[in-house]
Amino acid sequence: xxxxxxxxxxxxxxxxxxxxxxxxxxxxxxxxxxxxxxxxxxxxxxxxxxxxxxxxxxxxxxxxxxxxxxxxxxxxxxxxxxxxxxxxxxxxxxxxxxxxxxxxxxxxxxxxxxxxxxxxxxxxxxxxxxxxxxxxxxxxxxxxxxxxxxxxxxxxxxxxxxxxxxxxxxxxxxxxxxxxxxxxxxxxxxxxxxxxxxxxxxxxxxxxxxxxxxxxxxxxxxxxxxxxxxxxxxxxxxxxxxxxxxxxxxxxxxxxxxxxxxxxxxxxxxxxxxxxxxxxxxx
Amino acid sequence: xxxxxxxxxxxxxxxxxxxxxxxxxxxxxxxxxxxxxxxxxxxxxxxxxxxxxxxxxxxxxxxxxxxxxxxxxxxxxxxxxxxxxxxxxxxxxxxxxxxxxxxxxxxxxxxxxxxxxxxxxxxxxxxxxxxxxxxxxxxxxxxxxxxxxxxxxxxxxxxxxxxxxxxxxxxxxxxxxxxxxxxxxxxxxxxxxxxxxxxxxxxxxxxxxxxxxxxxxxxxxxxxxxxxxxxxxxxxxxxxxxxxxxxxxxxxxxxxxxxxxxxxxxxxxxxxxxxxxxxxxxxxxxxx
Amino acid sequence: xxxxxxxxxxxxxxxxxxxxxxxxxxxxxxxxxxxxxxxxxxxxxxxxxxxxxxxxxxxxxxxxxxxxxxxxxxxxxxxxxxxxxxxxxxxxxxxxxxxxxxxxxxxxxxxxxxxxxxxxxxxxxxxxxxxxxxxxxxxxxxxxxxxxxxxxxxxxxxxxxxxxxxxxxxxxxxxxxxxxxxxxxxxxxxxxxxxxxxxxxxxxxxxxxxxxxxxxxxxxxxxxxxxxxxxxxxxxxxxxxxxxxxxxxxxxxxxxxxxxxxxxxxxxxxxxxxxxxxxxxxxxxxxxxxxxxxxxxxxxxxxxxxxxxxxxxxxxxxxxxxxxxxxxxxxxxxxx
Numbered sequence: 066x067x068x069x070x071x072x073x074x075x076x077x078x079x080x081x082x083x084x085x086x087x088x089x090x091x092x093x094x095x096x097x098x099x100x101x102x103x104x105x106x107x108x109x110x111x112x113x114x115x116x117x118x119x120x121x122x123x124x125x126x127x128x129x130x131x132x133x134x135x136x137x138x139x140x141x142x143x144x145x146x147x148x149x150x151x152x153x154x155x156x157x158x159x160x161x162x163x164x165x166x167x168x169x170x171x172x173x174x175x176x177x178x179x180x181x182x183x184x185x186x187x188x189x190x191x192x193x194x195x196x197x198x199x200x201x202x203x204x205x206x207x208x209x210x211x212x213x214x215x216x217x218x219x220x221x222x223x224x225x226x227x228x229x230x231x232x233x234x235x236x237x238x239x240x241x242x243x244x245x246x247x248x249x250x251x252x253x254x255x256x257x258x259x260x261x262x263x264x265x266x267x268x269x270x271x272x273x274x275x276x277x278x279x280x281x282x283x284x285x286x287x288x289x290x291x292x293x294x295x296x297x298x299x300x301x302x303x304x305x306x307x308x309x310x311x312x313x314x315x316x317x318x319x320x321x322x323x324x325x326x327x328x329x330x331x332x333x334x335x336x337x338x339x340x341x342x343x344x345x346x347x348x
Numbered sequence: 349x350x351x352x353x354x355x356x357x358x359x360x361x362x363x364x365x366x367x368x369x370x371x372x373x374x375x376x377x378x379x380x381x382x383x384x385x386x387x388x389x390x391x392x393x394x395x396x397x398x399x400x401x402x403x404x405x406x407x408x409x410x411x412x413x414x415x416x417x418x419x420x421x422x423x424x425x426x427x428x429x430x431x432x433x434x435x436x437x438x439x440x441x442x443x444x445x446x447x448x449x450x451x452x453x454x455x456x457x458x459x460x461x462x463x464x465x466x467x468x469x470x471x472x473x474x475x476x477x478x479x480x481x482x483x484x485x486x487x488x489x490x491x492x493x494x495x496x497x498x499x500x501x502x503x504x505x506x507x508x509x510x511x512x513x514x515x516x517x518x519x520x521x522x523x524x525x526x527x528x529x530x531x532x533x534x535x536x537x538x539x540x541x542x543x544x545x546x547x548x549x550x551x552x553x554x555x556x557x558x559x560x561x562x563x564x565x566x567x568x569x570x571x572x573x574x575x576x577x578x579x580x581x582x583x584x585x586x587x588x589x590x591x592x593x594x595x596x597x598x599x600x601x602x603x604x605x606x607x608x609x610x611x612x613x614x615x616x617x618x619x620x621x622x623x624x625x626x627x628x629x630x631x632x633x634x635x636x
Numbered sequence: 637x638x639x640x641x642x643x644x645x646x647x648x649x650x651x652x653x654x655x656x657x658x659x660x661x662x663x664x665x666x667x668x669x670x671x672x673x674x675x676x677x678x679x680x681x682x683x684x685x686x687x688x689x690x691x692x693x694x695x696x697x698x699x700x701x702x703x704x705x706x707x708x709x710x711x712x713x714x715x716x717x718x719x720x721x722x723x724x725x726x727x728x729x730x731x732x733x734x735x736x737x738x739x740x741x742x743x744x745x746x747x748x749x750x751x752x753x754x755x756x757x758x759x760x761x762x763x764x765x766x767x768x769x770x771x772x773x774x775x776x777x778x779x780x781x782x783x784x785x786x787x788x789x790x791x792x793x794x795x796x797x798x799x800x801x802x803x804x805x806x807x808x809x810x811x812x813x814x815x816x817x818x819x820x821x822x823x824x825x826x827x828x829x830x831x832x833x834x835x836x837x838x839x840x841x842x843x844x845x846x847x848x849x850x851x852x853x854x855x856x857x858x859x860x861x862x863x864x865x866x867x868x869x870x871x872x873x874x875x876x877x878x879x880x881x882x883x884x885x886x887x888x889x890x891x892x893x894x895x896x897x898x899x900x901x902x903x904x905x906x907x908x909x910x911x912x913x914x915x916x917x918x919x920x921x922x923x924x925x926x927x928x929x930x931x932x933x934x935x936x937x938x939x940x941x942x943x944x945x946x947x948x949x950x951x952x953x954x955x956x957x958x959x960x961x962x963x964x965x966x967x968x969x970x971x972x
Contacts, residue, residue, distance in 0.1 A: 188649065189656035191903075192948040194910040197928050201661075201940065204932050205668050281781050285914050288783075289929055304787060308918070315795050322787050326780060333779035399876045404763060426880065433878015446869040450891040460877040508873075 081338030084331035091328065095147040104138035106145040106298040111136055115314040133303070133317050134310050142298035143320060149299050150328070152210070153283045154276035157217040161279075162272045164218055165225025170264065172226065173233025174256045183226065190223045196285060203286055213286055217279050225271055232264045270340045277332030284325060300325055350374035351518055351551050352398065357411030359393055359402065359575075367393050367406065369575040369627065377518065380545060380552040382562035382583070384598070385572030391555050393575075395521040398553065400432050416518060433464045437512040439522040439541070443504035443529070447496035454492035457511045465515055479510035482547075483540060502533040506540065513544055519551045526561065538564060559599060563587055571595050574627035594623045639963065646959060650952045657948040658941075662706065665937050666699050693719065693938075706941070715945075716938035720931075725942035729924065733946065734817035735805055736916070736923035740909045742820070742839055743846035747908070748901075750847065751854025758859040759866065759885055770855070777852035782911040786845035786918045793841060801838040803920045810834060842919040846908050853904055854897060861893035895962065902958030906951040 094101070116132040118139075130139040172183035199216045206212035236242065237260060245259050246252075280300075287301025288308070300321045307318025352375040359368040368390045375381045383391040396402045398413060400420065413420040416435045420428050440446035447456060457479065458472035467475075473492070480488040483506040496504060505525065512520050522541060526534040542565045545552050554566055562569050562583065569586060571579040571594065579592040590596045690696045693716075694705055709716060715725040758770040777785075794802030806812065806819060810831065814822045820839065823831040865871060866889055874888045875881075913925030920926070924943055931939040 185649075185652060185656065188653045189660065191906070192653050192657050192951045193661075193944065194913055194925075194928075194947040194951075195907075196910060196913040197925065197932075197944065197947065200913075200929060200932050201664060201668075201944075204935070205664060207669065277779070278781075281783060285783055289914070289917060308787070308790070311790065311795055315791060318787065318791055322784065322791065325784055326788070329781065329784065330776070330779050334775075337775070401872045401875050429875070429880065430878050432876060436876065438873055438876040440869050440873055442869055446873050448870040448874075448888055448892070451888075459874075464878040 078338075080334045081342075084334040084338065087327055087331040088335065091147050091151060094144050095151050098144045098148055102138075102141040102144045104141040106137065106141040109135045109137055115310065115317070117314070118316050118320070121316070130320050131314070131316050133306050134314070137298075139303070139317065139320050142303055143300070143324060145298040146300045146303060146321070146324075149210070149297065150280050150283060153213055153217070154279045154332075157214040157279040157282075158272055158276040160214065161218045161221045161275055162225055162268055165222035166229045166264070166268045168222065169226035169229030170233050170256060170260065173230035174237050174260055175252070176234075176237075180230070183230070187223045187226055187230075190220075193220075195220050199282060199286060200289055213283055216286070217282050220282075221275060221278065224275065225268065228267060228271060229264050232267055233260050236260050236263050266339075270336050273332055273336035273339060277329045277336075280325065280328055280332070350379075351377045351416060352553065353412075353414040354394065354398070355412040355414070357394070357397060357413065358409040359390075359397060359406055360409050362405055362407050366409070367575050368397070370411070371572075371575070371577055373570045373577060373580060375519065375551045375553055377551055378549045379568065380554060380566045382566035382569035383553060383555045383572065384557065384559060384562055384569055386557065389572040390575040391557075391572050392523060394572075395438075395523050395553060395555050398432075398519075399436060399438055399521055400428055401438075430464070433460060434515070435517055436519045436521065437515065437517040439509055439512045439520060439525045441524040441528055443501050443508055446508055447504055449496055451495075452492070453494050453496065453499070453507055457492070457507065457514055460515050475514060476510070479514055480507070482513075482544070483507070483510045485510075501529060502537065505529060505533075505537050509537070509540060509544060513548055513550070516548065517550060519553065520545075521553045521555065523555045524557070527556075527558075541565065571598065573623050576627050578623060578626065642963075643960070646956060650956060653952055654945070654948055658707075658710075658945055659703070661941055661944045662703050663699065665940050666702070668935055668937070693717070695937075710945075715942040718931075718939040719936045720934045720939070721936075725938050728927070728939065729942045729946050731817055732922065732924045732927050734821075735819070735921065736909070736912050736925060738818060738820045739839055739843055739846070739912055739916070739921065739923060740905075742836075743843040743908055744850070744905055746843055746847035747850035747854060750851035751858060754851070754855035755858035755862055756882075756885060756890075758855065759862040759889070760881060762863055762866075770859075774852045774855050777848045778856070780849070782845045782849060782908075783914050783918070785848050786842060786915050789841045789845055790918070800841050802841060803838075805838055805922050806831075806835050807838075838919075838921070842915045842921055845918075846911050846915055850901070850904050850908050854901060857897045857900060858893060861896050862889050865889040865893045899958060899962055902955055905958075906954050909947070909950060909954070 110132075114132060114134050114136045116136075118131040121131075130143065132138055133142075168183050172180040199220050202216040202219060203212050206215060233256075242255060242259050245255050250258070283299065284301030284304055287299045288305045290305060303321040304318060304325070307315075307321065311318055354371060354373050357368055357371045358366060360366040371390070371394060373381070373383075373394075383394060385391045393402070393406070397408065398415065398420075402408070408421060411421070415431065418431060420431065423431060447453070454473065454476060457476040458467075458469070461467040461472040461475060462469055476492060477488040480491060485491055485503065485506055491499065491503075491507070499507070509525075525541060526537050529537060538561060541552075544550075545565075552565075554562070556562060566583050568580075568582050570577050571590075571592065573594050579586070579590060579595045581591065586595065587599070590599055687696070694702055697705070706716065713726070715729070717723065718725050718728055721728055754770055754774060758767050761767045761770070790802045793800045801807075812819070812831070813826065813828070816822055820832065820835045823829075823835055862885060866885070871884055871888050874884050879887075912923060913928060915921070916923045916925040917929050924946065928940065928943045930936075931943065
């Protein structure tokens with residue numbers, strides 16, 4: 066059938082698998098980085114600065130994707146950078162989901178003053194410019210991997226809290242919850258047994274999206290030079306380096322940029338695909 | 349010469365079952381024809397086909413729709429739209445959803461006159477006031493400036509009737525125009541439509557499942573079952589004694605023609621089987 | 637009466653939110669490591685010099701006491717003095733605000749135009765391959781954040797095909813006759829189209845980067861509600877009157893489909909303004925966000941505070957305005 070709708074459906078399936086493929090590849094690369102990276106990602110050689118990638122004239126054998134202004138191998142830094150990116154995505158994403166979903170669940174199900182306090186905090190958080198807030202937090206916490214993760218959790222918990230709160234409220238108003246309560250279930254027990262399983266699919270979808278966001282936040286913080294130390298191979302740091310030498314060597318920016326593009330797209334398409342598959346309510 | 353002439357019209361859901369199976373019917377100038385059948389019989393589909401508002405999921409497989417001397421199905425979409433807009437109009441089913449909530453009443457009555465027929469705004473507004481008086485609305489000035497939600501359902505249906513007659517169309521399709529209304533209002537609206545039709549001499553295609561309504565306003569009627577016209581006759585002989593067994597069952601199932609719900613079921617099973625066989629025969633040779 | 641009550645309630649929650657922001661930012665920045673006074677003095681400064689300056693900026697008192705002094709000042713219209721620039725924070729912030737506002741509004745307009753066109757075309761082509769293509773493009777624009785769009789645009793239209801400016805707000809060598817900092821507005825008002833071209837040329841890429849995700853959201857949401865509206869009876873009725881499909885969509889469906897989109901665009905616009913911080917940095921655009929990042933790097937506490945508060949005022953203000961617009965645009969609320 067040549068109907069447009071079915072076309073979208075089929076493409077969505079393909080996108081889901083392509084996304085999973087790309088993310089799987091990243092995980093593999095991150096795990097195997099020490100064995101597959103052709104060079105030491107930290108080794109500098111000022112005589113080999115700003116080498117072009119293999120398909121351009123003047124490329125040096127062994128440096129497949131060229132070098133940055135300090136002569137560090139772009140491919141090796143990219144492979145090692147996948148490690149940090151994935152750690153940030155997994156840890157920051159998961160902790161943010163835990164904190165945000167818990168607060169949202171409490172606010173949405175218990176209501177009353179708990180909801181009032183949490184909602185007010187959500188309002189206040191929504192009034193902060195998130196990028197500026199994260200930069201400020203890094204200034205307070207000092208640079209480093211754990212600071213980035215804390216900053217992401219502190220800023221992004223509202224994403225989960227808002228959605229889960231609304232969902233928990235909707236679920237809480239349904240008959241099955243009332244009948245569970247009538248049957249003698251306690252409040253906390255009702256929340257965990259009846260409400261939580263129904264909001265989990267939503268949380269899972271948001272978590273996938275949040276992982277993509279975490280990768281970007283790390284890149285942004287590296288870019289404003291507040292992230293991990295400048296030597297460490299991070300995608301954001303590579304972008305910052307590429308932006309500063311963009312007129313002399315544009316390829317230094319292209320490689321990490323395309324990687325980030327694909328990674329963010331993969332996370333969001335995975336989230337969208339999951340949304341369609343596991344949660345008919347969200348459609 | 350009939351004003352509307354539908355010849356052998358077949359319509360189906362794209363890649364799916366047929367909804368109309370070779371329907372033919374005519375409406376002469378000034379004639380009121382009832383279109384009767386159960387829900388799903390295809391009576392609304394005929395009205396939609398005539399007015400060019402078939403859903404996108406539905407396509408015309410075969411047939412002709414001659415309106416005012418041209419076959420609509422041979423016209424380009426833009427020309428077809430203009431033709432329909434110039435000579436035909438619709439009285440919709442549900443007055444609560446058929447007026448745009450964000451536009452004032454006045455514009456919704458006059459827009460066709462100004463935009464399609466090229467009247468001046470003043471002339472169109474004067475016309476709208478006359479029409480409102482005609483359908484029994486007194487404070488026309490206030491109503492023209494009102495939004496739909498400020499008016500009652502009966503009032504809105506009067507406005508929709510006024511709007512349908514605004515451009516003096518030669519044919520109006522009334523799609524169950526009283527079904528969504530209170531029983532008390534139903535009678536008033538029915539009388540209003542009949543009066544307006546008589547005064548303007550407009551041909552009317554009256555889609556309904558209520559034989560009582562047909563007996564009051566129509567001169568002729570087509571009975572539909574399963575996308576097929578099973579009987580095409582004048583009103584008087586029909587109520588004296590319908591020819592087709594399905595029509596007889598239909599009439600027998602309508603208590604004194606006045607049941608507002610117009611429940612047409614249950615039908616005797618033998619009758620049902622006979623009509624279904626007729627429908628199946630009409631499908632012969634079609635393997636879509 | 638009920639309308640007034642709603643407005644009053646909104647004003648109170650807005651005030652609570654702003655107070656909350658002020659408290660949190662004040663205490664967060666007091667724990668920033670690094671002595672701002674020491675950073676601004678030359679290496680040869682003595683302990684006594686530092687102590688004297690700290691007292692001047694009130695930094696030697698307890699944090700709650702500092703907060704009280706700061707609140708007193710704010711209520712009198714004094715947001716303190718920038719440590720690095722040694723000028724009143726309010727003057728600095730208001731001086732940069734026009735640049736950020738012009739960029740944000742330009743991005744918003746671009747997002748509305750692009751998203752609106754995508755939604756209208758998508759509705760016209762509904763259930764065809766054309767709609768599927770628009771959905772895919774929308775999905776792309778939505779998934780990728782403004783930061784990456786900014787980098788990609790710099791690379792594509794600033795370096796590989798250098799047709800647009802990628803740095804600054806205006807070409808430095810130009811003589812500017814302006815009396816306000818609303819460069820674009822003033823250039824238009826003065827009919828200096830050479831300057832309009834230059835300024836708009838500098839703003840185009842950063843504004844586009846900010847606009848793309850929002851345009852996708854508008855396109856998706858508006859198309860969805862348009863498609864729902866297209867099934868309604870009054871749309872069918874308009875079709876029988878002889879109007880073209882485009883006309884039916886624009887006049888009958890659009891006014892009713894806009895409302896649900898509008899509330900969401902409000903929140904999304906605040907996200908867009910929040911995005912100016914990094915986009916301004918990326919394009920070296922001299923706005924509030926760029927100044928904010930410098931302020932954090934220089935530990936300029938009063939300035940950071942002022943900028944964060946200003947952003948919070950803008951965000952809550954935008955949400956307030958959207959709520960009022962919603963009430964004003966909905967005839968049922970207006971007359972009900």
